[in-house]
Each structure stands twice: as structure tokens, then as C-alpha cells.
Amino acid sequence: MATNTAMKKQTGLTGNSAIAIAMKQINPDVCPAYPITPSTAIIEDFSSYVADGDVDTELITVESEHSAMSACIGAAAAGARVMTATSSQGLALMWEMLYIASGMRLPIVITNVNRALSAPINIHCDHSDSMGARDAGWVQLYSETVQEAYDNLIMAVRIAENEKVLLPVMVCLDGFITSHAIENITLLDKAEVQSFIGEYKPERSLLDIDHPSTFGAMTLQDAYMTFKHQQSEAMTRAKDVVSSVSAEFAKKFGRNYGLIDAYRLEDAEIAIVILNSAAGTTKVVVDELRKQGKKAGMLRLRLFRPLPHKEIADALKNCKAVAVLDRADSMNDFGGPLFNEVRSALYDGETRPKVISRIYGLGGRDYKIKDATDVFDELSAAVKTGKTDTLTKYITL
Amino acid sequence: MSEGTVAKKQKLSVPFDYDKYLRPKKLPHIWCPGCGHGIVLKALLRAIEASGLNKDDICMVSGIGCSSRTPGYVDFNTMHSLHGRAFAFATGIKFAKPNMKVIVITGDGDALAIGGNHFIHTCRRNIDLTVLVYTNAIYGMTGGQYSPTTPLGDIATTSRYGNIEPPFDACKMAEAAGASFVARGTAYHTLELEKTILEAIKHKGTSVVDIIDACPTYYGRMNKYKSATHMMEVIEKDGTVSVKQADKLPPEKLEGKLLRGVLYKTDRPEYCEQYATQVMGKATGK
Numbered sequence: 001m002a003t004n005t006a007m008k009k010q011t012g013l014t015g016n017s018a019i020a021i022a023m024k025q026i027n028p029d030v031c032p033a034y035p036i037t038p039s040t041a042i043i044e045d046f047s048s049y050v051a052d053g054d055v056d057t058e059l060i061t062v063e064s065e066h067s068a069m070s071a072c073i074g075a076a077a078a079g080a081r082v083m084t085a086t087s088s089q090g091l092a093l094m095w096e097m098l099y100i101a102s103g104m105r106l107p108i109v110i111t112n113v114n115r116a117l118s119a120p121i122n123i124h125c126d127h128s129d130s131m132g133a134r135d136a137g138w139v140q141l142y143s144e145t146v147q148e149a150y151d152n153l154i155m156a157v158r159i160a161e162n163e164k165v166l167l168p169v170m171v172c173l174d175g176f177i178t179s180h181a182i183e184n185i186t187l188l189d190k191a192e193v194q195s196f197i198g199e200y201k202p203e204r205s206l207l208d209i210d211h212p213s214t215f216g217a218m219t220l221q222d223a224y225m226t227f228k229h230q231q232s233e234a235m236t237r238a239k240d241v242v243s244s245v246s247a248e249f250a251k252k253f254g255r256n257y258g259l260i261d262a263y264r265l266e267d268a269e270i271a272i273v274i275l276n277s278a279a280g281t282t283k284v285v286v287d288e289l290r291k292q293g294k295k296a297g298m299l300r301l302r303l304f305r306p307l308p309h310k311e312i313a314d315a316l317k318n319c320k321a322v323a324v325l326d327r328a329d330s331m332n333d334f335g336g337p338l339f340n341e342v343r344s345a346l347y348d349g350e351t352r353p354k355v356i357s358r359i360y361g362l363g364g365r366d367y368k369i370k371d372a373t374d375v376f377d378e379l380s381a382a383v384k385t386g387k388t389d390t391l392t393k394y395i396t397l
Numbered sequence: 398m399s400e401g402t403v404a405k406k407q408k409l410s411v412p413f414d415y416d417k418y419l420r421p422k423k424l425p426h427i428w429c430p431g432c433g434h435g436i437v438l439k440a441l442l443r444a445i446e447a448s449g450l451n452k453d454d455i456c457m458v459s460g461i462g463c464s465s466r467t468p469g470y471v472d473f474n475t476m477h478s479l480h481g482r483a484f485a486f487a488t489g490i491k492f493a494k495p496n497m498k499v500i501v502i503t504g505d506g507d508a509l510a511i512g513g514n515h516f517i518h519t520c521r522r523n524i525d526l527t528v529l530v531y532t533n534a535i536y537g538m539t540g541g542q543y544s545p546t547t548p549l550g551d552i553a554t555t556s557r558y559g560n561i562e563p564p565f566d567a568c569k570m571a572e573a574a575g576a577s578f579v580a581r582g583t584a585y586h587t588l589e590l591e592k593t594i595l596e597a598i599k600h601k602g603t604s605v606v607d608i609i610d611a612c613p614t615y616y617g618r619m620n621k622y623k624s625a626t627h628m629m630e631v632i633e634k635d636g637t638v639s640v641k642q643a644d645k646l647p648p649e650k651l652e653g654k655l656l657r658g659v660l661y662k663t664d665r666p667e668y669c670e671q672y673a674t675q676v677m678g679k680a681t682g683k
Contacts, residue, residue, distance in 0.1 A: 119477075
């Protein structure tokens with residue numbers, strides 16, 4: 001089976017087009033949408049599929065992202081399979097509803113094409129949008145390539161709708177870098193996608209009149225915390241579900257994604273931890289350093305929510321110095337969000353590596369081979385001297 | 398015609414140095430060839446010159462979209478804010494600095510869709526803001542989605558079989574919501590637009606000018622307009638009638654046409670003044 005898939009013809013697609021094709025193959029019931037750069041082309045392509053009768057989806061072009069996510073919630077509560085796409089300020093305007101979606105346990109799937117937040121206004125890539133939503137109770141998957149973004153979206157439906165999870169899922173890919181660049185990708189057949197995701201049978205829905213239910217009703221000191229505890233436990237369970245869905249995907253289609261992408265880390269002494277497309281550049285530098293006999297490696301998280309903290313600790317356990325590269329700043333004088341969580345995951349290890357925070361690539365600033373090389377040089381020096389220069393620093397400035 | 402318009406006429410026709418109001422390093426602008434936004438900007442700058450306002454006493458606030466790029470190019474106090482929120486930002490500015498002339502630059506998508514709520518409540522309060530809505534019937538910046546002013550049946554990337562949502566009339570909405578000055582102009586009627594904007598600037602209270610403008614890149618191409626000038630002729634010249642002419646025309650000649658000029662003007666208490674006298678005055682016993 002895997003061999004057959006690997007032999008399938010490759011095609012060149014942008015990240016946005018690939019996501020739109022995945023949505024076409026998933027054929028959701030409802031897609032409420034509002035345009036925002038750089039995710040617009042997803043809905044643009046998808047609206048053509050609607051117009052051509054390729055999908056059964058009801059595309060609702062609402063008047064803002066606030067309305068888009070509200071309509072997603074309404075449709076999902078009514079029992080529909082719901083998807084949309086957004087970026088940056090669009091996700092920020094959805095913020096209030098993100099918590100409603102997860103609190104109501106609605107398995108909505110959205111694509112977030114990562115873009116910087118205003119002000120000043122900028123349309124290019126960084127992760128401040130999805131990092132701002134990291135505590136909203138959504139499962140977050142990050143994608144290095146167009147292929148992974150496409151695959152993640154298909155898997156996201158299964159993860160969200162799993163009865164042990166029932167949480168919304170956000171698939172992230174880098175604005176312009178992945179959304180607009182054309183890469184080689186192998187597509188599945190619609191039948192394969194349909195068979196993988198299966199039919200959606202909501203456990204509860206507003207239109208199930210034989211089993212009346214209510215969503216979001218007032219709970220006070222008596223019950224609110226119980227709901228949140230259940231939600232938290234569902235997020236804990238989501239980790240194993242992401243693993244099992246990814247394993248099934250690998251078995252059927254031959255592309256194997258774990259919770260993390262540990263690259264040449266087995267015996268690594270120095271490592272960079274990073275998300276999304278910048279992993280590609282980092283791997284090139286790791287390979288170069290390995291040729292020079294330096295024990296360098298890279299860890300990319302595919303799953304950020306829930307945080308695969310045990311896997312992170314295990315992957316980095318042999319490292320002596322680690323740099324966590326954030327494409328977003330927590331503005332806390334204590335490093336980026338990924339840094340703080342990775343560093344915390346390493347706290348219980350037997351030997352704790354030195355861990356530094358480096359903020360890179362904000363607002364689409366390039367992250368180049370030399371930038372990664374410089375970080376590895378810093379880490380090598382830290383291993384030698386046992387000291388780090390500064391805990392947190394902006395690079396690519 | 399308001400008093401003083403004749404006196405201003407001469408001033409309007411006097412050429413002046415546009416560079417005084419521009420930030421040359423920020424040019425060229427991003428607007429497509431054939432877009433009317435540049436014409437509107439020219440009319441606005443000339444109206445500001447004619448108003449006699451000091452440019453440092455002017456604050457220009459915009460939301461998001463093609464029209465909202467305007468403040469980047471002009472040398473006033475400027476703020477490029479969030480999609481749909483220019484009204485709310487401008488309200489804060491005007492409230493903190495009631496003596497400042499605050500001009501809101503927005504588009505049909507920005508003002509009437511995502512910012513619709515702020516638009517009507519700005520009008521309801523009648524706070525002294527000059528609001529220019531660049532209405533081109535499309536979301537240009539994001540690639541041609543239909544907007545709240547796209548006519549019924551027209552094509553957009555999101556309405557392949559024709560738009561089924563009835564459009565808003567920004568002027569009727571502004572008047573109904575309480576704006577004390579409501580006017581419409583077009584990029585085609587350039588001199589008339591200058592005068593209308595000047596009158597809006599001079600009016601105290603929420604002054605809304607709906608400016609019919611053309612987007613040849615998206616709206617034009619999708620709806621089979623031959624060129625930017627063809628669009629201006631069909632939509633702006635033939636598709637509108639001035640209020641003065643309208644009085645003399647039979648109803649059938651007005652069907653499907655938008656009215657141009659000052660459509661509604663009244664004196665109504667302005668919000669900042671009301672706040673100063675009715676709230677702060679009483680609160681402080683003065």
C-alpha cells in the first residue's frame with residue numbers, strides 16, 4: 001500500500017492550493033469564511049470548488065472573522081462538519097470564539113496561515129497569531145512543508161472528531177513561505193480521504209430533536225470547573241489520539257509523522273528546537289555541521305497543543321546546549337513561548353542542558369543558513385565554556 | 398449650495414504644491430493602474446488646502462484595505478488601525494483632542510461589513526468626524542470577494558453565479574443612523590468631489606461622504622467592463638445623478654441611479670460638546 005502511494009504522481013502546489021484540495025476531498029458540510037492575506041487563496045480556490053459543484057459544502061461569506069468563527073460554532077453545534085481558514089488579525093478577531101468552540105467541545109478544523117500581528121501592520125510570516133491562541137483549548141499542529149500541511153489537515157478531522165477528544169484543531173503553516181511557494185506534493189484520492197476520515201456522526205447536536213441538548217449554558221461555582229477539568233483531560237488524551245491517527249495515516253499512505261521530528265538527535269550535543277518551515281534551513285546546517293564532525297541536531301515540534309513534553313525531554317536528553325528558536329515573542333523579558341515550554345519540559349531530566357531563547361524571523365524576516373550556523377556556534381561555545389552569552393536574544397535583526 | 402462656496406471656488410482652482418501634504422519617500426502608492434483612489438486623494442488634499450486647516454491639526458485614521466493605505470502617503474498625524482475599527486480609534490482620538498480635525502478613510506468592506514457596527518454607532522453619536530467611504534463594490538486588497546455594496550447579480554470571486562445579497566446604501570444607512578451630514582461623490586466628478594469633501598470637513602458632526610470609485614482589477618474584469626475609463630463612465634458618470642438635476646427628472650429617469658451631492662444636512666448636537674456640557678459640566682458643577 002505504502003509503495004503504491006509513493007509511486008503516485010507528484011504535482012506542484014502552493015500550500016494554500018493544497019489545503020483547498022484537502023478541504024475539497026474532506027467535503028465539509030459548512031465553511032464560513034472571511035478573506036485575509038495570506039490565507040485568502042484557500043477560500044478563493046475552495047469557492048471555485050463550491051461553484052463547480054465539486055463539494056456539497058455551504059460556503060457562507062460572512063462580514064468578519066468574528067462572524068466566521070461564530071457561524072462555525074453554530075453549524076458545528078447543529079451537527080455539521082465545519083472548516084475555515086484564516087491568518088493573523090483574523091485569528092485574533094476569532095479569539096473570543098476560540099474559547100467557546102473548545103469549551104463547547106466542537107470539533108471544528110481551521111487552517112491558520114501564520115502571519116505577524118499588528119502593529120505595525122505586516123502581512124508576512126511569524127507565529128504570533130497562533131501562539132496568542134495557545135491557551136484557547138485548541139489542538140495545534142504545525143507543518144514544515146506543503147505536503148505536511150495537506151496531510152495534517154486530513155488527519156486533523158479524525159483527531160478533532162475522535163470521541164476521546166472532541167476538541168477543535170488548528171493546522172498551522174508559514175505565511176507566504178509555505179502558503180505561496182510551490183512544492184512537490186503527492187495527493188491522495190478523494191475516496192482515500194473519505195475512507196480515512198469516515199462519516200461524521202456527532203454524539204450530540206442541536207438538530208437531534210430526540211436527544212435535546214444545550215450548549216454553553218450558565219454554570220457557576222457548582223459546575224464550571226468540572227467542565228474545564230473534562231476539557232483539560234480531553235486535551236491530555238489528544239496526544240495519544242494524534243499518535244494513533246498519524247500511525248494509521250502512515251500505514252495507509254506511507255507518510256510517517258510523529259508528534260515531533262527529531263533530526264539527528266540520537267547523539268547530538270547541541271540542538272536547535274524550532275517550528276514549521278524554518279526546520280528545512282536548520283536541517284541543511286545540521287548536515288553541514290555533521291560533515292565537520294560536530295554533533296548537531298534539530299527538534300521540530302509537529303504537535304504543540306497538547307505539548308508532547310515527555311517526547312521533548314527524551315529527544316533532547318543527551319544534549320549539552322539547546323537553543324529554542326521562537327518566531328514570536330512573549331514580550332516577558334524571559335524568552336519566547338516555545339522556549340519557556342521546552343525549557344520547562346527539560347526541568348525533570350537527569351542532566352539539564354543549557355537552554356537559550358533566540359527570537360528570529362518576525363514579520364517575515366529571513367532566517368538563513370548563516371543565522372542557524374551562528375546559533376550552533378554559540379551553542380558549541382557554551383558546551384566548551386559551560387557558560388551562555390545571554391539567555392534571550394533577538395537574531396536575524 | 399452652502400454660504401461661502403462661491404468664495405471658496407476661486408481657492409479650489411488655485412494650483413498648489415501637493416508635496417506639502419505627501420510623504421514622497423512612501424511613494425509610489427500601491428493602487429493599481431485605473432484605480433480611482435488617487436483621484437479621491439487629490440480631491441481630498443485640495444479640499445484640505447481650501448479649508449485652511451493647518452496640516453498638523455489634522456489626524457487621518459484608516460482601517461484595512463486599499464483605501465486604508467492612504468494615511469501612509471500623507472503628511473498629517475496618521476494612524477493605520479485595524480480592519481473595521483477606524484471609527485472606534487477615531488472616536489478615541491477626537492474625544493481626547495476635540496480640537497483636532499479627525500478624518501476617517503475607509504472602504505465599503507471596511508466600513509459596512511466588518512466595521513458596520515462602529516459605523517452606525519459613530520453616526521448615532523454624531524461625533525465630529527469626517528468619514529470618507531471609498532466604495533468600489535469589492536474587496537480589492539484580498540483579491541475580489543463581493544462586499545456589502547456589490548450590486549445584486551454581479552460577479553466576484555465568491556459569487557460566481559452572481560451576488561444574491563442585496564447591497565447597502567451607505568448614505569441611507571448613515572442618515573438613518575443619525576449622521577448630520579451625508580453626501581455622495583464619485584472619482585469621475587472630481588471638482589464636485591472636492592467641494593463635497595470641503596463641505597463635509599467644514600460641517601460639525603459626523604459627516605459621511607460615500608465616494609463611488611472603480612476597481613478595474615477585480616470588479617471591472619469580473620463584470621466585463623472594457624477598461625477603467627469605461628467603468629468610470631458607466632458606474633460613476635451614467636450611474637449617478639446630481640441632486641440638483643434629480644429634482645427636474647421624472648422618476649423613471651432616476652431608476653437604478655445613485656444620487657450625488659449633499660443628500661442630507663442638519664444641525665444636531667455634537668457628541669464631544671454634549672459630553673463637555675451635559676456630563677463634565679454637571680459632574681464638575683461648572
